[in-house]
Amino acid sequence: MTAQAQVRVSPLSIASIIISMTIAAIGSGIMATYVPFVLTQSGETWAARLAVPALAFGGLLGCVLAGPLIRRVGHARLFACSMAMVIIGAVLIAADLPAAWWILARAIYGAASNVNFIIAQSWLNHAASNEWRGRAMSFFYMSFVLALGGGAWLFGQVPADTNLAPLIVVFVTALAILPIGLTRLPNPPAPASVSVNVKMAWKISPVGLVGVLASGGLSMVVQGFTPIYATLNGVTQGEVALLMLVMQTGLLFIQYPLGIISDRLDRRVVLLFTCGLIVVAGIAALMVSFTTFVLLMIVFLVFGGAVETVYSVANAHANDRADPGDFVPLSSTLLVAWSTAATIVPLAITFLAPEFGQQTFIYAIILVAIAYGAYIVFRLKERGPAPEDERESHEMRSAQMPNAATMTEPGAAEAQAEAKAQALEG
Structure with missing residues (x-):
């Protein structure tokens, strides 16, 4: 057995990747709460809102640039470079520059973070064996998202009126x-280019494609505008931090059980139920008082968790209908579709909020959920129930992390095909 093979069969071999990304997520959680809170408190609410689509647009650029850059310098070097870009963005904010620089800093972070996600997922997919790849990816997603919440909580423990x-x-x-810089894992093969084929994705799964588009807007809006909304309503720094922490736990309490149910029922029915849950949570968010903060946290936990569920189940539904040869272009198309919607919808809310009020983002989420739910009903009537043998096992996925493993590694499509075949045989 070669040294490379020995590395690939050990689950401990991927610890450096997960540790690095989990530590980085703490910083991401801090900044995702610090920027909207400080800008809103200082009266620069327009900048706090505009930073949300700037983050998503940067992420879209990262999706497009990641492949060529990895081919040029390799995974490890690009990871260090993209982390350096995250540091540059944080320094721009720490330097107490005008608000416009903060918007630029968030765009830089968006590009760098998506490059980091793509590198990490590609590396994990390459290092992990088929026997434990799914568990490794689920643990990776869970660690990252919970670390985001931990970072938000940590922000609540430091003074917001300094650059600490x-x-x-x-x-x-x-x-x-450091962990990835010191890893002995071999670099994965050169990545495939981004291949976007909207017509193909639509033909495979209209419900999946529209669901990913909807989740792009939903996720970025609920994660980006909630701290602004809370701050405008006089919520303290510690309470805003706690609210953002609680929202991240929706991945465990909402997405995970609904994902398991989607393995047993038609995923479109689960998506329809999730849209209804988003509408109910949205109406509750409009009505609940900020004086009943515990109730507010529960409402936004459901809100955030249901949005994450749309992303993961829509992705799984699209993959259920895809042939193995379509995995790479389908993954690339869904990734770019998500990033595009995550840019356009928050940008629209940024311009509409001054006219229609601070609750505009909640109304927008409700409308998107209703529209997507209506489309699912239409497709259910048009096509009927999905055959059970089309389904692959659901994996925990976060809309805050691009699903880009198949886009960056040539062998990922084959690995997914083999895993899907094994699941169907089982």
């Missing part, structure tokens, strides 16, 4: 470079 929070981000991001 972005300096902590600089520290943890530099720390995150």
Whole structure:
């Protein structure tokens, strides 16, 4: 057995990747709460809102640039470079520059973070064997999302009127470079180019494609505008931080059980139920008072968890209908579709909110959920129930992390095909 083969069969071999990304997520959680809170408190609400689509647009650029850059310098070097870009963004914010620079810093972070996600997922997919790849990816997603919440909570423990929070981000991001910088894992093969084929994705699964588009807008809106909304309503720094922490736990309490149910029922029915859950949570968010903060946290836990569920189940539904040869272009198309919607919808809300009020983002989420739910009903009537043998096992996925493994590694499509075949045989 070669040294490379020995590395690939050990689950401990991927620890460096997961540790690095988990540490980086702490910094991401800090900044995702610090930027909207400080900008809103200082009266720069327009900048806090505009930073949300800037983050998503940067992520879209990262999706497009990741493949060529990895081919040019390799995974390890690009990971260090993209972490350096995260540090640059944090320094721009720590330097107390005008608000426009903060928007640029968030765009830089969006590009760098998506490159990091793509590198990490590609590396994990390459290092893991078929026997434990699914568990490794689920653990990776869970660790990252919970670390985001932990970072948000940590922000609540430091003074917001100083630059200590972005300096902590600089520290943890530099720390995150070390585990991957010292890893003995071999670099994965050169990545495939981004192949976007909307017509093909639509033919495979209209419900999946529209669901990913809907989740792009939903996820970025609920994660980006909730801290602004809370701050505008006089919620304290510690309470905003706690609210953002609680929202991340929706991945465990909402997405995980609904994902298991989607393995047993038609995924479109689960998506329809999830849309209804989003509408109910949205109406509750409009009505609940900020004086009953515990109830508010429960409402937004359901809100955030249901949005994450749309992303993961729509992805699974699209993969259920795809042939093995379509995995790479389908993954690339869904990734770009998500990033595009995540840019356009928050940008529209940024311009509409001054006219229609601070609750505009909640109304927008409700409308998107109703529209997607209506489309699912139409497709259910048109096509009927899905055959059970078309389904693959559901995996926990977060809309805050691009699903890009198949886009960056040539062998990923074959690995997915083999795993799907094994699941169907079982």
